Amino acid sequence: MNNFFVDFHCHPSIKPYGKSFSTDNPGTNDANRKRRSSIWFYDSPDLFERGLQLATGINKFTQADCTTLAYGNVRVVCASLYPIERGFFGNELGDGMLSDLAGAFVTGVGQERVDYIQEIKDYFEDLVGEYDFYLQLNGVPVKTDGGTFHYLLVSGFEDIEAYTQANPNDNNVIFIILTIEGLHTLLNNFGGKPNEQTILSNLRQVKKWEHPPFFVTFAHHFYNHLCGHAKSLSGLVGNTTDQSLGLGEPFTALGKKVVKELLSNSNGKRMLIDIKHMSAVARKEYMALLNEEYAQENIPIIVSHGAANGLRSMDEPVTDIKETAHKLLAEDINFYDNEIVAIARSQGIFALQLDERRIASNATLKHIRHSLFMNKIRHYRSELMWNQIQHIVELLNSHDLFAWDCIAIGSDFDGVINPLNGFLTQETIPSLQEYVERHAYNYMQGRGKQVLKSFNQIDADEIVSRVFRMNGWEFIRKHFK
Secondary structure (H helix, E strand, O other), X not given: OOOOEEEEEEOOOHHHHHHHHHOOOOOOOOOOOOOOOOOOOOOOOOHHHHHHHHHHOOOOOOOOOHHHHHHOOEEEEEEEEOOOOHHHOXXXXXXXXXXXXXXXXXXOOOHHHHHHHHHOOOHHHHHHHHHHHHHHOOOOXXXXXOEEEEEEEOOOHHHHHHHHHHOOOOOOEEEEEEEEEOHHHHOXXXXXXXXXXXXXXXXXXXXXXXXXXXXXXXXXXXXXXXXXXXXXXXXXXXXXXXXXXXXXXXXXXXXXXXXXHHHOOOOOOOOEEEOOOEOHHHXXXXXXXXXXXXXXXXOOOEEEXXXXXXXXXXXXXXXXXXXXXXXXXXXXXXXXXHHHHHHHHOOOEEEEOOEHHHHOOHHHHHOOOOOOOHHHHHHHHHHHHHHHHHHHHHHHHHOOOOOOOOEEEOOOEOOOOOEOOOOOOHHHHHHHHHHHHHHHHHHHHOHHHHHOOHHHOOOHHHHHHHHHHHHHHHHHHHHOO
């Protein structure tokens, strides 16, 4: 694999799995890549869809299907299993057809999938169904316009290593590492009291899968009875959904038991915990737990698709890095400076999401320069991502830490995101790297020379190699056992 990219969080299956509910065989991953129920279905944005996305933030096209991954040379992905939460579809538009169509339009999963979600009681059954969706075409070659590709589900870094050693000339493979987003997935009685025995039993079953998840994003958009979540929805979706139940709450007693089951090595492989979407209070509790009960085990802290908020801490919401902090979104769905330092010290990973609404403040977006020329659009929009990188680097540098080894990419493509204009799908990741490298070069020739300690003075090409590839690869090599 040459100059490949690593993505710590995306959703290759969410749209095709959803579209399969519109066929005679729901849950079937079609081997015909021209059908929308195939994980290989390629639907690049046309002019109308680009305009719709720009005007509304709605992505009707696919962003992370396997063909797009192949074209973008994104060869290692953490693919998130995500049974869509019912909270999206019982919203302020009502429970009727208008609500259904709005939900289907925003998520791109189709009306039949929405109907299924509106009636769902057993999230775990849906989780198992999406897992099986990946199993069906595991290793199956698929012919695309760019060549014949295949994906492989892997259970540890040793699987990647063994395959690449045995097939050194295979540049047409995508390694898929499964993860889970939201532990509502363990619930099988939506609307009822959570059953501890069932939840723990479901978790143990997942740990016994042939390809168990590398990590789990513990919380998500709506309350899961395990821990509180941060407010995460905005725009059309945010205005029509209610996230208030559990918002900002700490861990429950059951949630703490689930944490210990996840981190245990006695019931299968340890599954690491991604703190994205947790409430700030719950994140603080989790980090304290690691320090108090797992201090000798070197458990890394993961943010699979996040952004810095520019503030010192939850308890002291002031800015220290004046150059960058005002450019960032100061909300607690994003991460405080003290949390980012803790992630770096744990040898964890902080993967940056590619959602304009998360990585930049409203004022920054309002004043961003515009152009009709794609090269200028990409230059201006890639700077939003560079602002995040610069903030994290100057923060870690101020704590005498090497600043370049914990930042990665977690795009969240095909999640409910508003991607950077000019970089709408995985196919544009190589271009994003090129434009970020320009910002990195300018920074290292200017401000970086003045503010960074000597051990953080590295070349621009090494910066983007680390962020887009090597940091993620090394983290997987070290921790995905």
